[in-house]
Amino acid sequence: MHLTIVSSLDSQCREAAAARLGNTHANSAVVLHDLLDGSLVLRRVYRDGKLFERETTVLEHGCLSCTVRLDVVPTAERLASCGFDHVVLGLPPGVASGMAVTELRQGLSRPAVIDNAVLSLDPADLDDHIWDRHTLFESGFTSMQQDDRTSGEFLIGEFGQVDTVMMHAGLGAELTGHAGSGSDAWRSGMELLGQLAPHAAAVGTGDDFLPGCFDDAGAQARTRPGTVRLPLTDAVGSYRTVLHKAPRPLHPGRFRDALPKLAAGSHWMRGRLWIASAATTRIAVQGIGPRVWLESTGTWLADAQATSSKAGRTALVPPGVEPVLDWHPEYGDRGTVLAVTGRSEDVDPAEIGRLLEGCQLSDAEMARDGAVWEDPLDLSDALQSPH
The missing domain is CATH 3.40.50 (Rossmann fold)
Incomplete structure (x- = not known):
């Protein structure tokens, strides 16, 4: 049939x-x-x-x-x-x-x-x-x-x-x-x-x-939450898609303030976030028109590997199924990957890059080993929450 x-x-x-x-x-x-x-x-x-x-x-x-x-x-x-x-x-x-x-x-x-x-x-x-x-x-x-x-x-x-x-x-x-x-x-x-x-x-x-x-x-x-798929060409017409990556964790407060600006004018925003207040959790972000939400999609592969190694189990081999899932020698698959699609006049690659760069932890903040971060997005609850 x-x-x-x-x-x-x-x-x-x-x-x-x-x-x-x-x-x-x-x-x-x-x-x-x-x-x-x-x-x-x-x-x-x-x-x-x-x-x-x-x-x-x-x-x-x-x-x-x-x-x-x-x-x-x-x-x-x-x-x-x-x-x-x-x-x-x-x-x-x-x-x-x-x-x-x-x-x-x-x-x-x-x-x-x-x-x-x-x-x-x-x-x-x-x-x-x-x-x-x-x-x-x-x-x-x-x-x-x-x-x-x-x-x-x-x-x-x-x-x-x-x-x-x-x-x-x-x-x-x-x-x-x-x-x-x-x-x-x-x-x-x-x-x-x-x-x-x-x-x-x-x-x-x-x-x-x-x-x-x-x-x-x-x-x-x-359709897996957090997946980023891009157009086949990066030619700019009436619409464009901008991809930006941030290798360091994001400061939760600065990201909360930047999120409305990132989503403004975006037809579709999607990706995954590494946020300091939920450092071991892979957070998916999606914005469709006027709605934006975050949700937990489980543990980063690198953290799962670390847990397996401590328990004496063989670490998983990172799957190469997603072209933009880079494996960093220090951070593994942890990191922020964000794609924004919208009208060309509304989606500015430089502005998106500036906003995300400003959200990353500084050298001094990265050196705060064991720091407890504020959680203004309630990510510790690992709940999907529209904003």
């Missing part, structure tokens, strides 16, 4: 992409799932572009994960047993493709090959989505009131997971009047897409599509 997963925030974009993907195999079924008010799931199944099944199901607990586990997965199983070689699963708007992949891997009774994970969007809406402060529920993308993700958080998560981004004029095109691929907003969105999803194939309505290129391991590596 072959599966293709389609995620989106826009039902019109999703349906256009799903219909196209249904033509990649001779014997395909296309399924569109929607989670409506009252825990009601609407399921529509198409073959050769014609609707042959339309059903509604009421879930006892109508959340996005339950929709996938209790309706999407069983539908894929049933259609495979009916003899379909390929099933396109159009997920309810706001459902993360990574969650669907996990549920399918665990819930299907037969082996399945995931050909592609595809995000469908209107590039003209991308900038607005990144900066939208409303939650998915407040914006009407999902019926789940407790879903407090923003549209930018959803899209950045999907960019890391998918192998392909399909572009279609969405529902917003009719409201804003932009002229699809001929508009300035569309072209600007395409440039921003190249900065935010450099690995993904960007496929327009007239472009060739490459089936069968989903890489599960690659998706997991890209």
